[in-house]
Every structure is written in structure tokens, then in C-alpha cells.
Amino acid sequence: MKTILVTGGAGYIGSHTCAELLATGYGVVVLDNLDNGCEAALRRVEQITHRKPVFVQADVRDKDALDRVFREFSIDATVHFAGLKSVAESVANPALYYDVNLGGSVALCDVMDSHGVRDIVFSSSATVYGVSSDDPIPEHAEKQPAQPYGETKLAVEHHLEELCGENAGWNAVCLRYFNPLGAHPSGLMGEDPRGIPNNLAPYITQVAAGFRDRLMVFGNDYPTRDGTGMRDYIHVVDLARGHAAAIRFLDENPGFMPLNLGTGRPYSVLEVLAAFERAVGEEIPYEIAPRRDGDIAIYFADTTKAEKALGWTADFDMDDMAHHAWHWQSKNPEGYPR
Numbered sequence: 001m002k003t004i005l006v007t008g009g010a011g012y013i014g015s016h017t018c019a020e021l022l023a024t025g026y027g028v029v030v031l032d033n034l035d036n037g038c039e040a041a042l043r044r045v046e047q048i049t050h051r052k053p054v055f056v057q058a059d060v061r062d063k064d065a066l067d068r069v070f071r072e073f074s075i076d077a078t079v080h081f082a083g084l085k086s087v088a089e090s091v092a093n094p095a096l097y098y099d100v101n102l103g104g105s106v107a108l109c110d111v112m113d114s115h116g117v118r119d120i121v122f123s124s125s126a127t128v129y130g131v132s133s134d135d136p137i138p139e140h141a142e143k144q145p146a147q148p149y150g151e152t153k154l155a156v157e158h159h160l161e162e163l164c165g166e167n168a169g170w171n172a173v174c175l176r177y178f179n180p181l182g183a184h185p186s187g188l189m190g191e192d193p194r195g196i197p198n199n200l201a202p203y204i205t206q207v208a209a210g211f212r213d214r215l216m217v218f219g220n221d222y223p224t225r226d227g228t229g230m231r232d233y234i235h236v237v238d239l240a241r242g243h244a245a246a247i248r249f250l251d252e253n254p255g256f257m258p259l260n261l262g263t264g265r266p267y268s269v270l271e272v273l274a275a276f277e278r279a280v281g282e283e284i285p286y287e288i289a290p291r292r293d294g295d296i297a298i299y300f301a302d303t304t305k306a307e308k309a310l311g312w313t314a315d316f317d318m319d320d321m322a323h324h325a326w327h328w329q330s331k332n333p334e335g336y337p338r
């Protein structure tokens, strides 16, 4: 069976993908600098799958370290998660985002190429579309990222598309995630943000657990079912399964392929909150605040292309996402042991 290099494999989506790859028979080598991931997540991967991923602590921009990994292990393909993901931080410090997200990807591709490994699955993002006028959003929609984070994701996609076009042998799937949510059903792995969470789910579970006072809901006067913004949330295990399917896809489909990973079913903030209240069994306090600049009413994926290409569909619904996220939070109130 093939061996997959998973950069950023000690993070939220990466650890779930390692578990999926190991469970389906792949060998896994993780490269992560632990900037936002932790080794405990990889121990949980082993606990779930009874298989141990190899771990190398290194920065994806470090070409010497990458070179050593490709010399030491017989890598067949890469799943590339390593990067920074805060939209707000990317606005405050765009150079850092270009350095890590774009510079890291270029370094990785250079070293892969020099070792003749030219199959890659890349963690892209729905932010490449920016404020799209399409609902749902297909892959060919106009790309107008509204901030440096989305710009770096689109720049990496362009680099991969160029490699696939001009350099025979390169094959890339760019997975544009919508809104990852939830945790492993075992309660052993989940999202473990440092500091104030950027994403909705860890914020809600931290309010439910009493670590924060209330959820702020930004805007209730959007033209949606209940006035709050609607997004396409996808269970992190469905995302992980999408990566394993993309690795299999690369075996038989040469070239460049961008694909949306979402469910195609948008939920409002209040609907997500209601699902968490069902999971927790209590009301979760919230307060309506003014709209945030740049937020849009509704944003969801056209998943037709991914479903056809990958033979994949999202299995879990919002109640599953909320139950699993709450199970993780209750079993690990302080996150992973550090």
C-alpha cells in the first residue's frame, strides 16, 4: 500500500485525515512544526486505528528537512495541510501568510519534484471565491478572494495548475473546503484552538462548557430563513474521507482538479446553535450583535463535481456534527493534554 506524506497532520483536519488514511491501509508520514498542532493528536490517531503514523517535527518551508523526509521514506503522494488559517491574522500580517502558505507550498513542490513525487492533494478553501454571486457556488465561479488568506490559497492553486500544465507527471487535487465542523465520533480527536476560537463550533462548545459567557451572533437582518448568516458546514470526518478519495482519484486521473468539499446544505447560525442545544441538552446563551464588515448572507457549495469525481458524499448531518463536537468538548474540556 502507498505511503502518504501528510504535512500539517498534527492539526484538526490533518489528524482526522491521518486516521482515515491509516484505517484504509495507507502508510502515513506526518511533517508538522506543531505551530498549531500537537503530538497528542497523533497518539489519538494511533489509539483509534491501532497503527502509528511516523512523525517528523519540521517546518514545511525547510527544504533540507523535506529532502531528508523524501530520502528516508518512500513517499508516493502528499496531502498538504500545513499552513496558517486565520483570516483576521492574514489581514494584519499578509507577509507571514504569503511566506508560510505560498512559500511553504512552493518549497514542498520543489522537493517533491526533485524526488519524482508529483501527486498532491492540497487544502484549499472556499475563501478563494470571495463574495460570489452564485448560490450554490460551482468550481468555475469567479475567484475574488477578499483577504490575503484566500489570496494565498488561490496562488498555491495557480502554482499547482501551472505545474500540472507544463510539467508532465504532476497531478493535483485542490479541495476547497467550506466550513469544517465536528469531531471524531470516538470523542478522542477534535478541534483544539489556542486562544479565542475563530470558528463557530468551538466557540459554541466553550460557551456551553462555561468557559465563555455567550455566543455573539453577528447580524439577524440578512435575507435568510431566520435573518442570521447561512453557511455550508461539513463534518471533519466527511472531509477526511474526501481526502482519502482524492488520493485514490489521483491514481487514475492525471492533471489538475479543483473540487468543492461541502454538503450543499446551508445552515443558519441559529440553526447551528439549536443543534448544539439538542446535543448539550441545555439552552446556550447568545446575543445579537451588528453585522460584521465583509460578511455575506449565504454561502454554500455546489458539490456535484466532487461527488461525481470522487464517488464521495458527505454522510453526517448538523445533529451529528453538534453531537460529536460536544462529545469531544465534554471528554477533553482543556483540549489535548500538552
Ligand SMILES: NC(=O)c1ccc[n+]([C@@H]2O[C@H](COP(=O)([O-])OP(=O)(O)OC[C@H]3O[C@@H](n4cnc5c(N)ncnc54)[C@H](O)[C@@H]3O)[C@@H](O)[C@H]2O)c1
Residues within 6 Å of the ligand: 007, 008, 009, 010, 011, 012, 013, 014, 031, 032, 033, 034, 035, 036, 037, 038, 058, 059, 060, 061, 080, 081, 082, 083, 084, 085, 100, 104, 123, 124, 125, 126, 177, 178, 179, 180, 199
Ligand atoms: N478549519 C477550517 O475552517 C479550514 C477551512 C478551509 C481550509 N482550511 C485549511 O486546511 C488546512 C488545515 O486546517 P486545520 O483547520 O486543520 O488547521 P490546523 O491549524 O489545526 O492545522 C494546520 C497544521 O499545520 C501545522 N503548520 C502550520 N504552519 C506550519 C509550517 N510552516 N510547517 C509545518 N507545519 C505547519 C500546524 O502546526 C497544524 O498542525 C489549512 O491549510 C487551512 O488553511 C481550513
